[in-house]
Structure formats: C-alpha cells, structure tokens
Amino acid sequence: xxxxxxxxxxxxxxxxxxxxxxxxxxxxxxxxxxxxxxxxxxxxxxxxxxxxxxxxxxxxxxxxxxxxxxxxxxxxxxxxxxxxxxxxxxxxxxxxxxxxxxxxxxxxxxxxxxxxxxxxxxxxxxxxxxxxxxxxxxxxxxxxxxxxxxxxxxxxxxxxxxxxxxxxxxxxxxxxxxxxxxxxxxxxxxxxxxxxxxxxxxxxxxxxxxxxxxxxxxxxxxxxxxxxxxxxxxx
Amino acid sequence: xxxxxxxxxxxxxxxxxxxxxxxxxxxxxxxxxxxxxxxxxxxxxxxxxxxxxxxxxxxxxxxxxxxxxxxxxxxxxxxxxxxxxxxxxxxxxxxxxxxxxxxxxxxxxxxxxxxxxxxxxxxxxxxxxxxxxxxxxxxxxxxxxxxxxxxxxxxxxxxxxxxxxxxxxxxxxxxxxxxxxxxxxxxxxxxxxxxxxxxxxxxxxxxxxxxxxxxxxxxxxxxxxxxxxxxxxxx
Numbered sequence: 086x087x088x089x090x091x092x093x094x095x096x097x098x099x100x101x102x103x104x105x106x107x108x109x110x111x112x113x114x115x116x117x118x119x120x121x122x123x124x125x126x127x128x129x130x131x132x133x134x135x136x137x138x139x140x141x142x143x144x145x146x147x148x149x150x151x152x153x154x155x156x157x158x159x160x161x162x163x164x165x166x167x168x169x170x171x172x173x174x175x176x177x178x179x180x181x182x183x184x185x186x187x188x189x190x191x192x193x194x195x196x197x198x199x200x201x202x203x204x205x206x207x208x209x210x211x212x213x214x215x216x217x218x219x220x221x222x223x224x225x226x227x228x229x230x231x232x233x234x235x236x237x238x239x240x241x242x243x244x245x246x247x248x249x250x251x252x253x254x255x256x257x258x259x260x261x262x263x264x265x266x267x268x269x270x271x272x273x274x275x276x277x278x279x280x281x282x283x284x285x286x287x288x289x290x291x292x293x294x295x296x297x298x299x300x301x302x303x304x305x306x307x308x309x310x311x312x313x314x315x316x317x318x319x320x
Numbered sequence: 321x322x323x324x325x326x327x328x329x330x331x332x333x334x335x336x337x338x339x340x341x342x343x344x345x346x347x348x349x350x351x352x353x354x355x356x357x358x359x360x361x362x363x364x365x366x367x368x369x370x371x372x373x374x375x376x377x378x379x380x381x382x383x384x385x386x387x388x389x390x391x392x393x394x395x396x397x398x399x400x401x402x403x404x405x406x407x408x409x410x411x412x413x414x415x416x417x418x419x420x421x422x423x424x425x426x427x428x429x430x431x432x433x434x435x436x437x438x439x440x441x442x443x444x445x446x447x448x449x450x451x452x453x454x455x456x457x458x459x460x461x462x463x464x465x466x467x468x469x470x471x472x473x474x475x476x477x478x479x480x481x482x483x484x485x486x487x488x489x490x491x492x493x494x495x496x497x498x499x500x501x502x503x504x505x506x507x508x509x510x511x512x513x514x515x516x517x518x519x520x521x522x523x524x525x526x527x528x529x530x531x532x533x534x535x536x537x538x539x540x541x542x543x544x545x546x547x548x549x550x551x552x553x554x555x
Contacts, residue, residue, distance in 0.1 A: 091448045104438045108338045181447060181454035190451030193515075193530040200526070201448040203339045203440045212416060213326045213436040216425030219416035223458035223486060251458060280428075291435070295428040 087164040089172065089192040090116065091185070093204020094130045096176040097287035097312070101134050104205040104286050110134045112202065116171040118163040120146045120188055123175050130173070148184050157187050164197055178206045182226060182256075207314045208254055211282035214293040215252065217318040222252035228265070235265070239272045246277075247319040254316045262308040265315070273317065275299035280316040283308065322399040324407065324427040325351065326420070328439020329365045331411040332522035332547070336369050339440040339521050345369045347437065353398040353405040355381045355423055362408050383419050392422050399432055413441045417461060417491075442549045443489055446517035449528040450487065452553035457487035463500070470500070474507045481512075482554040489551045497543035500550070508552065510534035515551040518543065 090112050095104055114135050121127035124145045131138055146160050163170055172179045172188060178201075179185040192199050208224050223245075228238045242253040257265045269279060277298045284290035290311060325347050330339055349370050356362035359380045366373055381395050398405055407414045407423060413436075414420040427434050443459050458480075463473045477488040492500045504514060512533050519525035525546060 102341060103343045104341050106337060106339050106341055178444065178448055180449075180451065181444070183454075186451055186454050189449065190530070193451045199449040199451070199528055201445040201528070203438065203445070203521070205438045206441075206444050209413065209416070209441050209444050210436040210438070213413055214415075214424065214434040216415065216421055216428045216434070219418075219421050220461040221459060224456060225486075226455040251460075286438070293434055293436070295425070 086198050087167050088169045088198040088200055089164065089189065090169065091179045091189065091199065091201040092171045092173050093178045093202060094173050094176060095286070096205050096207065097284050097290065099205070099286040099288060103288065106203050109202045109204065113171065114138060116169055117142060118144050118146070118168055118170045119173055120148050120160050120170060120185065121173045122149050122183055122185070123147070126175055127173050148188060150184055152184070154187070157191055160188050161191060161195065164192070164195075178204050181206065181208070205286045207282060207285040207312065210285050211280065211293055211314045211316060212252065212254065214282065215280035215295050215316045215318070217252040217278065217280060217295065217316055218250055219252070221250060222254060225253060225255045227257065228255055232268075236268060236272055239269060242317060243273055243277055243319060246317055252316055252318045254314065256314050259310040259312055262310065262313045266305065266308055269315065270298060270302050270305055273298045274319070275302070276320075278318045278320070280318075281306065281308070282314040282316070284311040285314065321433050322402050323404045323433040323435050324399065324424065325404065326414045326424065326434070326436040327406045327408050328413045328437060329408050329411060330521070331440050331442065332519050332525065334440070334521040334523060338523065341438050344437045344439065348406065349373060351404055351406040352377060353379050353381070353403055354408055355383050355395050355405060355420065356408045357384050357410045357418055357420070358382070361410055365408070383423060385419055387419070389422070392426055395423050396426060396430065396432075399427070399430075413439050416441065416443070440521045442517060442520040442547065445520050446515065446528055446549045446551060447487065447489065449517070450515035450530050450551045450553070452487040452513060452515060452530065452551055453485055454487070456485060457489060460488060460490045462492065463490055467503075471503060471507055474504060477552060478508055478512055478554060481552055487551055487553045489549065491549050494545040494547055497545065497548045501540065501543055504550065505533060505537050505540055508533045509554070510537070511555070513553045513555070515553075516541065516543070517549040517551070519546040520549065
C-alpha cells in the first residue's frame, strides 16, 4: 500500500535541525515524487536538508490555487503505480492552510495510507506560548479585507471567545499587519487578552507576547512586514 | 532576560528522533529547572533523550490539576533569579491541553520571554492527514460525559461545521472511545465526513482515516483503548 507523507518545511530563517525531526529528513531523502506548492522553494529546501541529494532524480508536481480542481486526481498517478509520495507546503505544515488538503482528501478517498510528519506550525506554537486556553481554540484563517466586514469579524471573534471560552486565532497578509493591529486595538475591549506572535521559529526575530488590549494600547508595536499571527482570549 | 522554554515530549511509542528536532534536545540538556506534569515520566524522557544526562542536578516542579491556583507563582521562582526554565507535559505539546498554560500565562504577565519548541500534536497531525478544511478549524477538547449532553454536543458540532465550514476536532478518554464512536455513527448525517486518528506518531499503530459516516457505519472499527482523536467536517 503506497503512503502519502506530509512533510513540513522550515519557516522564517530557522534551520532544518531547529524545527524538523531527523526522521523527516530520512523520509524526504528516499522519496522520488513530491507534490509541492512551489517547485523552486521545494528544491532549495531539499538541497538544504541534504546537500548531496540527487535533485534531478526527483519529480515535482506543482499544486497551487491556479490549478483547476479536476486536475487534482492526476497528481496521485505515481501512487496508483505503487510509489510513495510527499506533500510539501511553501512554509510550515502542509494541508493546514494550503491547497495540499485537496490531494490529501483524494488519497483518503482512495484508501491510501496518509502519514503526517512533525514540523513547525505558527498556529500551534503561538497557542502554546500565549498562555491562553489551549483546551479549546479556533483557527479562523484570514479576516475579510474590507474595513466594515473586518471590524464586524473582529467583534464576532471577541464575542465568540467570551461566549465559548475558545481562544480565537487568525492571520493577516504581512503588509496589512499594522492596519489590522490598529483596528484590533480600537475595537477590542480593554480587558481582552491579545497575543501577537511575530516571525515564529526565527532564532532572532521570534516574539510571542500576550498582553491585555489596554496595555498594548499604551505602547503599540510596529509589526512591519514579518509574518504575524494574532490570538484573542476573553476571561 | 530569562526564558521559559516549552518542550514537547514524545507520544505513543515514537522515539525522540522520530518526532523532535535535534535542537530541542540541546535546549533540554542545558536546562536545570523543569515544570512538569509528572516527575517520573519527565525524568524518563530526559534520560531517553540523553542517557548521559546528570538527572540529579535537575530540579523538577510538579504542576498538575491538584495544585491550587495560588501556588502557581512560586513555580517561576528560578526565573526571578534569572534562570531559564522548561515546561513539559506528559505527552505531546505543553500548555495546549494541560495545566502548563497557567505558568505560561504568568510568565507572559511578568514579561519573560516564552519560546515554544516544535513537537508532536495529535490535533495538528490529524488535521493535516484528514484532508479536511485546514483554513479554519476548532479544537473542542473533551465532549460531555453524560449521554444526553454528549449527543447534544455532537449535534452542535455537526451544525457548527455545516454553518461555518470549520473542521471540528475533539477527543475522548480512551476507555470511552468505542462508546463515543457508536454515538457518532448513530447521530451524524450519512454524508458528514468523520476522520478517526488512532495512536498518532506510533510507528506501527498510527492510523488516520477519513470516511463519510455512511461508509464507517458499514464497517465500524474497534478502537479499543489507544489514544484517539476525532474530526468532523461537512461539505
């Protein structure tokens, strides 16, 4: 029975040994077929994990949002011939917030074995470090872009956290980080806890800080364009 | 500035090199103060990571649900003296579904640096392998024990997944796995997707399988007493 391995990759400027188990590199080095979000970054990642790897013997199948849904089944053709495959995202864990989930869903329908490997996830790492409720949480992806919709989404997340106790997690495209933070500090209640996780896993740049909104307001950070994840929790 | 490291530990029968980056073992080997859920398993884990480690030079502070909340501040006393500390759970990632979140919250209030390290999480690994929506998901912890309450909670999770599109994740105490599965297959709609993740990270025992409820009903598995995580998703 062929296996579909889900292989996390590094994020930020972290080295593979910083964020990936040795076992992952063993698995990666024996696979010859990878479904990837971006071929160039996938090649670079494999070379970094194993500078001696024979990259030309590897076949890459690029899967991103531009690929039509009816082309997905062809991606698993090597598995139909009995070969193991790997799925890699651009950064972090595949199939969590990227198109990889579609091929995983297909592999599940076909009854193939699916094996996820351990790796960095800014969702999980920021949740651990926030000190917020980890017994219950929700990841909501991106908030709406339009201001009125986004403001409403922020109010809804705060209300949901107050009602359910679930920590609410969301992200933003880096160039909109500062605008989102400004709205968060404007809209959220002073006592609501806000955790800002910056450049997760970066040896130098990582900062994960939880403060009440009232404290953030006195000294709002400039986030700039690093990857940021936001968590809110009401007690 | 002292740092509080959040150190994941192995789950199931996986070896450290299978699920933990080499960097974690370096960090673990230089810490002398650990807040742990269970001292015995923490000692055994550190010995397994580094058979040569001087376990007697390490101080353990046991933190579990029996510890009164007002005792928590004393746990960070070594950090007040400028020393780094580590937090370890019994299994998997600390501070996600265990009392470690309380000391993390305190370290955040005191302005200490909090650094989460990468490790295995059955929530994240099962989500990756499910093929379900990873752009939005909620972890709900344990369902209620009493049958009527639990049945209602199952209906609510299914309705929430249908309304919001968020994958709904939950766990059960192992000896109640089979009873919960029986209720799930009874209550959920035939077309609802159910992923059952068994013994995550176990080299031999791991199985993560997504099927429509109608398919599971024809051939319900016997889960027994291994750790299981459940995910539901409605299209």
